[in-house]
Amino acid sequence: MKITIIGAGAMGCLFGGLLSEQGMDVHLLDVREEQVVALNDHGLTILHQGVERIVKVRAVTEPAAIPRTDLAVIFVKHAQTEAAARIAAHLLGGNGYNGHALTLQNGMGNAEIIADVLGEEQVLCGTTAQGAMVLGSGKIQHSGVGETVIGMWRPGRGEIATEVTEVFTAAGISCREVDDIEPVLWKKLFVNVGINAITALTGLRNGQLLDLESTRRLMQDVVSEALAVAEAHSIKVPSDILKHVEQVAQATASNRSSMGQDVDDQRPTEIDAINGYIVRKAKERGIAAPVNQTLVRLVQTVQGKYAAS
Numbered sequence: 484m485k486i487t488i489i490g491a492g493a494m495g496c497l498f499g500g501l502l503s504e505q506g507m508d509v510h511l512l513d514v515r516e517e518q519v520v521a522l523n524d525h526g527l528t529i530l531h532q533g534v535e536r537i538v539k540v541r542a543v544t545e546p547a548a549i550p551r552t553d554l555a556v557i558f559v560k561h562a563q564t565e566a567a568a569r570i571a572a573h574l575l576g577g578n579g580y581n582g583h584a585l586t587l588q589n590g591m592g593n594a595e596i597i598a599d600v601l602g603e604e605q606v607l608c609g610t611t612a613q614g615a616m617v618l619g620s621g622k623i624q625h626s627g628v629g630e631t632v633i634g635m636w637r638p639g640r641g642e643i644a645t646e647v648t649e650v651f652t653a654a655g656i657s658c659r660e661v662d663d664i665e666p667v668l669w670k671k672l673f674v675n676v677g678i679n680a681i682t683a684l685t686g687l688r689n690g691q692l693l694d695l696e697s698t699r700r701l702m703q704d705v706v707s708e709a710l711a712v713a714e715a716h717s718i719k720v721p722s723d724i725l726k727h728v729e730q731v732a733q734a735t736a737s738n739r740s741s742m743g744q745d746v747d748d749q750r751p752t753e754i755d756a757i758n759g760y761i762v763r764k765a766k767e768r769g770i771a772a773p774v775n776q777t778l779v780r781l782v783q784t785v786q787g788k789y790a791a792s
């Protein structure tokens with residue numbers, strides 16, 4: 484299987500590096516010239532549990548430099564999903580769209596955006612509990628190991644999902660395939676809804692949210708609102724979803740959430756695809772989601788402040 488990873492940042496490098504390490508046919512594509520040059524000249528350095536190793540990878544800035552691809556794995560941030568999907572369309576076979584695209588991005592709406600460009604049948608999506616951080620050009624920290632769950636965007640089995648599961652597993656990326664991916668996406672959404680914006684606004688690490696009564700209550704409020712919205716849309720939600728969100732905060736206690744890192748580095752966040760999604764889904768059912776709405780406005784204000792400076 485010929486694989487192209489679109490977005491060679493933290494996660495793209497992690498997946499691309501692990502797959503390349505096992506001799507798989509992988510290209511990394513990124514808009515950052517210095518990243519691509521560093522990856523080609525010095526390889527990808529992966530720091531994991533205090534040990535560094537270097538993996539030989541192939542990286543490009545130009546899609547035209549990549550021959551046809553069978554699987555495009557999209558690992559850009561939400562705001563760049565449409566641009567990445569257009570690149571995927573070109574790489575996957577022009578007008579024939581024979582190949583498939585997989586999104587493991589956080590937030591909701593990415594699969595829809597990709598499906599609008601490629602067609603529903605060509606899209607796989609899922610979640611990953613793997614974690615990574617960029618340490619510099621050509622260098623990442625593998626900061627979390629966990630399960631990746633994938634499925635076809637249009638419910639049902641697809642040979643391609645089984646194939647991708649096998650390829651990932653062979654590269655040491657623990658992966659499971661499901662028939663109905665929607666509840667899996669929502670379960671991850673609850674985690675990001677409960678943790679990301681609050682850490683971004685307070686400067687706290689994930690685990691510190693559990694130390695204060697005020698942030699515990701905020702998590703509870705924001706997750707309860709999201710639960711009401713999910714139920715109004717007949718989404719299957721695991722019982723005790725709040726406990727799950729708290730467990731993830733505990734398991735990733737020393738992490739700064741991805742939105743926290745975005746705010747720290749003055750980059751656009753994925754707030755619209757996370758708490759913003761809950762607000763939009765609430766409106767569709769005439770439900771109020773005031774805590775999520777307030778978090779969205781506050782994060783947008785912080786973003787607006789640094790975008791203007």
Ligand SMILES: NC(=O)C1=CN([C@@H]2O[C@H](COP(=O)(O)OP(=O)(O)OC[C@H]3O[C@@H](n4cnc5c(N)ncnc54)[C@H](OP(=O)(O)O)[C@@H]3O)[C@@H](O)[C@H]2O)C=CC1
Pocket residue numbers: 489490491492493494495512513514515558559560561563566567570587588589590611613614615616617741753
């Ligand atoms: N990091 C983590 O631990 C986890 C992240 N995720 C999710 O994975 C996704 C990717 O996150 P992460 O890897 O951290 O993000 P990064 O910002 O580290 O990487 C994204 C990379 O894609 C590049 N890029 C932007 N637009 C394009 C484009 N059109 N074509 C090619 N490359 C492009 C970016 O460049 P530039 O910066 O110049 O835009 C950047 O180098 C997000 O949705 C995130 O929420 C999910 C689980 C864990």
Ligand SMILES: CC(C)(CO)C(=O)C(=O)O
Pocket residue numbers: 589674675678679689731735738739740741742
């Ligand atoms: C699981 C969690 C909260 C880990 O930090 C994450 O997905 C993120 O930061 O976006």
